[in-house]
Amino acid sequence: MxxxxxxxxxxxxxxxxxxxxxxxxxxxxxxxxxxxxxxxxxxxxxxxxxxxxxxxxxxxxxxxxxxxxxxxxxxxxxxxxxxxxxxxxxxxxxxxxxxxxxxxxxxxxxxxxxxxxxxxxxxxxxxxxxxxxxxxxxxxxxxxxxxxxxxxxxxxxxxxxxxxxxxxxxxxxLPARDVSAGLAESIKHALICDAEFLAWHEEHQDAILAVESTTLGELVERNLRIKVDVVTSDEREHGRRAILNYGHTIGHAIERLFYYALRHGEAVALGMVAAAELSRMCGTLDDADVNRIRTVLAAFGLPTVAPQPLDVEQVLALTHGDKKVQGGKRRWVLLDGIGRTIMRDDLDDQQIRDAIASVNASSA
Ligand SMILES: NC(=O)c1ccc[n+]([C@@H]2O[C@H](COP(=O)([O-])OP(=O)(O)OC[C@H]3O[C@@H](n4cnc5c(N)ncnc54)[C@H](O)[C@@H]3O)[C@@H](O)[C@H]2O)c1
Ligand SMILES: [Zn+2]
Structure with missing residues (x-):
């Protein structure tokens, strides 16, 4: 307990x-x-x-x-x-x-x-x-x-x-699909805060997917410690709390586009891949790390490619409506290696298009 x-x-x-x-x-x-x-x-x-x-x-x-x-x-x-x-x-x-x-x-x-x-x-x-x-x-x-x-x-x-x-x-x-959807947020916590926790997911993959209760108890507790730590440091999201939105700007746009036919966690998985690609474009994540992220998400039953072709312009337009827009500029939470984040507000629309295209069914 x-x-x-x-x-x-x-x-x-x-x-x-x-x-x-x-x-x-x-x-x-x-x-x-x-x-x-x-x-x-x-x-x-x-x-x-x-x-x-x-x-x-x-x-x-x-x-x-x-x-x-x-x-x-x-x-x-x-x-x-x-x-x-x-x-x-x-x-x-x-x-x-x-x-x-x-x-x-x-x-x-x-x-x-x-x-x-x-x-x-x-x-x-x-x-x-x-x-x-x-x-x-x-x-x-x-x-x-x-x-x-x-x-x-x-x-x-x-x-x-x-x-x-x-x-x-x-x-x-809980149906297996919803277990996987929840794991997206767990992987997100590992990606933004705790590289060792990502390795823990990889090591305990079988027990996690079997919903083995001791392993799941440990997983839940570690996640709550991370979330509590981040929220305690910045309750109203003036700064650090924004890292919890990793993968959520494009994720929310895709979620809306599919009119919620995707689970929240599934849309976030796609958003996290797109944000990893953006990080690679900005030079803060290397190819091996992007591939590792795709592999770990897929291993836990999460999509890394959209189930149907995406209209890239429509996704881009929806990201403009995201509430994390500040002073007309979107602030992107990117990865600075696994386990660390970096905020960027200088990305242009073409980079965002390319990131969305990287999870598009037609480009896979
Ligand atoms: N407030 C926050 O900080 C925060 C953080 C993350 C997500 N969210 C929101 O949470 C929502 C997604 O949550 P969710 O994935 O839990 O979705 P959900 O609440 O829709 O639950 C998913 C499905 O599982 C079923 N279900 C629930 N518990 C079950 C159980 N024990 N056994 C069998 N079936 C069960 C539900 O009936 C539902 O059909 C989104 O709207 C998202 O925006 C909010
Ligand atoms: Zn979420």
Missing amino acids: AKLILKNPSGGTRIVVQAGALDHIGEWIAEGESPPIVVVCTDQTVAELYGDRVVDCIRQHGIAVSLYAIPPGDASKSPSELNRLYDRLGELHVARDGMLLALGGGVVSDLTGFAAATWMRGIRYMTCPTTLESDVDACVGGKTGINIAAGKNLVGAFHHPQLVAVDPECLST
């Missing part, structure tokens, strides 16, 4: 990584200032698998609890689903002392966290991640939000969960 504390301006986030954590949630909530009601927000798939178990565990501690499920998938990170959730919170008379619990993947925690940030100008929430993507990334850091027609995650707020309870055993029911 691992316990990490993430310090942030609104207090600490207590993080527990523990097999069987789902059966302790009621106890952990009751240890603090007990809320009169907990609304467990989840999606329909996760509700079937774990909803009753979590609800029963909370109820056993004398806390009123209600289960609320959204349709699975990124399309649910929408203004209409947010409105439906607000309506439900209204029906349940959730007040300032109420609590939301996000049980599920990043879609559930982003939507629930944003509802918690805005309901009554901010109420407490906690996350119980059930996907690897969320275990290693989305469950901590305080970024919450929804997608709108103009772009992904464009409406949001910083709002930290009070408690994060990671139960790696939930990964046993």
Whole structure:
């Protein structure tokens, strides 16, 4: 079991990584200032698998609890689903002392966290991640939000969960495709911060892909330590936190282009390859490292070439809409060797086109 504390301006986030954590949630909530009601927000798939178990565990501690499920998938990170959730919170008379619990993947925690940030100008929430993507990334850091027609995650707020309870055993029911998608963020953390961690992925490939629980527990813990360290140093993304966006500018553009038919992690894998190519063009990454990145992503079941031909101009146009644009210039997170990053804001559109083309099906 691992316990990490993430310090942030609104207090600490207590993080527990523990097999069987789902059966302790009621106890952990009751240890603090007990809320009169907990609304467990989840999606329909996760509700079937774990909803009753979590609800029963909370109820056993004398806390009123209600289960609320959204349709699975990124399309649910929408203004209409947010409105439906607000309506439900209204029906349940959730007040300032109420609590939301996000049980599920990043879609559930982003939507629930944003509802918690805005309901009554901010109420407490906690996350119980059930996907690897969320275990290693989305469950901590305080970024919450929804997608709108103009772009992904464009409406949001910083709002930290009070408690994060990671139960790696939930990964046993996760489809292999979603395990791979989560590994993209784990590989991202290794690429930007920890070269030895990349080698660890390569060495433990079989155990990771077999979802071997001890190995996955170690993987989750190492990822959370990296994310907590980066977020603690720069909560509001004025500087260092931006490195977590490695692969995400082109990744988000590709994700939108495929209208979310790709998993977030799959789109990020393509974005990371493109960003590695950009790094090579800038002379900060050598051929062997770019090839190593492609190899490791492919070994973990992630795409390194788009599943269908990309319209390069369309991807380029979508990267212009990315919210990491500062003063009209996009800031690119590039790799300066494996395990280190460098920020560049002097890249021209032709370099970006070439990088996008490097993951295009027609150029493979
Ligand atoms: N806020 C952040 O810091 C942050 C970081 C990374 C990603 N994200 C966001 O997270 C989202 C992606 O998250 P995700 O990949 O977890 O997607 P997701 O929440 O859509 O979950 C993927 C699928 O897995 C199913 N599922 C979840 N847990 C399961 C389990 N234990 N067993 C079986 N099925 C299960 C879900 O129903 C869903 O169909 C994106 O919207 C991304 O923008 C946010
Ligand atoms: Zn991501």
